[in-house]
Amino acid sequence: MNDVRFMIDGKECLGKPGQTIVEAAKANGVYIPVLCHFEGLKPVGSCRICTVRVGGRFMAACTQPLIEGMAVENTAPDLEDMRKSLIEMLFVEGNHLCPSCEKSGNCELQALAYRYQVLAPRFPYLWPRRDIDASAPLLMLDGNRCIQCLRCVRACRAKDGRKVFAAVDRSRRVKIEVDKKLAAHLSEDQARRAMDICPVGAILRKETGFAVPIGRRKYDAVPIGSDVEKGTGR
């Protein structure tokens, strides 16, 4: 099939039919920040960090397929401020204590906050009361740090296909729950994958931590997105 021609902030780009804006942008060396999106999983557009503007309309670049000739605005100042607002929103709606978090330096939310130079959030902290579930043998689930990205819900399945994680409740009370029976039988690999796929420190492998010292972690040296911008991909 023919390539799809489109533009991002005036730059002429080519993409493949069926690709989303985020995927095609990446292939063209343009970074669109994402948080809930994870390559290989069906996109769900939950965090909205990847919001772009096309023809005056806002849309999530992780779920929107390319359309021939579309002109995507990605770095307009008002768009970037919206993204910064959404990052701040995620910080104030949960309880994120970076200095003591095992994920610090590997955390995508923290890395985005650095990239967007979040100092103090413009919103008041909500200080919600959230649960910690440490009942599974290998995993700990800390609701305080969860951002409802649904990566674990999409990625982690038992052998028979049943979902290990699921969203329960709704509205501001929505939370991710781990299925107690299925969690009891997770393999080391499954537990490791659940932790790795979590962009924040909500899912942690128990009994081990800080194997790589803070300071030598993924985003300690280079900002998130710089791999895409250097054209190296991930």
Add this chain to the structure above:
Amino acid sequence: MAQEKDIVLRYPKDPSALLDVVRDVQNRLGHVSEEAVSRIAAHLKLSEAEVRGAVTFYHFFSLTPRGASTVYLNDSITSRMKGRTAVARAFEEEAGCRFGEVSPDGKVGLFPTSCIGMNDQEPSAIVDGVVFIKLSPDRARAIVRGLRAGTPASGQVTEFGDGANQSTLVRAMVSNNIRKRGPVLFGPHEPGAAVRKAVSMTPEQVIDEVKKAGLLGRGGAGFPTGLKWEFCRREKAPERYVVCNADEGEPGTFKDRVVLTELPGLLFEGMAVAGYAVGAQTGILYLRSEYAYLRARLEAVLAGLRKEGILGKNIAGSPGFHFDIVIKSGAGAYICGEESALLESAEGKRGEPRDRPPFPVQAGYLDRPTTVNNVETLATAARIVVEGAAWFKAMGTPKSAGTKLLSVSGDCARPGVYEVEYGLSIAELLDMAGAPEAKAVQVGGPSGTCVSKAGYQRKICFSDLPTGGSVIVFGPDRDIFEVVENFMEFFIEESCGWCTPCRAGNVLLKKKFEKVAQGKGTEGDLRDLEAWGKLVKATSRCGLGQTSPNPILTTMQNFPELYEARIQKGRDFVPEFDLAAAIQEGCAAANRQPACKEADHE
């Protein structure tokens, strides 16, 4: 326990049966116990977490007991205006528990709920599926006493409403309150005429007629109905579906309740016409749980239509055209009025909206091409097929053809349903409804626009003031801030929680709004409200978050003087934190008197 097992085993081992099983368990046992969750999960091959996820999504399902009898008292602003507070207190005193709890003897549970579609006869409540309207504190007490004494809710309804509310299959105290009968919905209609006329045409001709009539979706979004049908028909697929969205949940709307009560035959004909047009054999009526009291009669009407050959095989004398309708039920979630969330719910899942594309006309119910249309839209389409596009187009305005059903409630002498031509001004409507002193009119429900007197010459139509049907009138003594707060709380509660701006943004917006409402706002706070409102609208995933800041934004626009009067002008910063209250709280906890003068401050 054998009980759970017996119920669960009756259902097919199909995950799409999830909500049906859960509903059955909830209705029989009063809650969905751990045992039930475990059995359902095993039966449907789902994880227990997933089952819990579905149960906890819906307001009328619960993992914990809700009492032998359960009272759901409407919490809409109109209910509050009509005396809800005193009724709620009476329920609490008589039951011996607060709202959100079950009485100590386990006999009665009290819970608040979002608008139940009775805004023209508030305060209203649903007790064990039975609707009670125009409640007084005395009636509330009597209901609880009756339930305790063993008289079921249904046995406590002795007076019935008008029309089909008196039918033996309904027996509801609900009134239709039809105030103005227009020529489209309430015009003379010979049963079966629409389906017979449709099958005498080709499907393309039917679509063309609806397109030429200029019929736009009556749920509020206003998408051209004929075009939707055409898109759906054009998709290559082994089967297609027609889904009727009977989940009107916008606070203040109740016009579909009246159509479902008085014109179900016309509605079902509209569904069959749509089925013929798009090439579907199955129609699904997604009925909001609040209207479950109409279900038995709707089933009876369907049975009658089958008997007359208007539904079923080779219908209306057209060999090869088969069409039948099943009813599926919601369980208390405003978001399920959003068409893709509705489809998720109809498939037995949490009612979370889908990403588009694909659109429902491409991949809808069970991923098949599906046209989702509002109750009023389908009934109107049936009439258009009979009377013709020209007849319809002659009514209304050039761009908003035909008539619209309005649900008028609040501070007016004649609340109820009005079928009016598009282009009617707010002033004319207020005149009809008997509200000469109205200070504000909420058009389109909380997600619509709050119009001030200066806007009473504005017209109800798609290019000016569109509405799914909700019109709430506020009299001169109403506090607009209280209205806005009630609406924001509604959106916070009804957000599905999927996307950041809607889940967190609405909470933050309401917090900031409260700061202003309490007189602690500055000009900067007003700028924040506007900016945050725009942010939530721009970045939210579906129509809920894309409109939820409207109560704040449209009142700021149309009632700027109210906000000006509440803020502290000239001050750069006023803290939200109340030092005096905090000290008093601390002193109360420590059991001592405040010693410093800050505690007396303000």
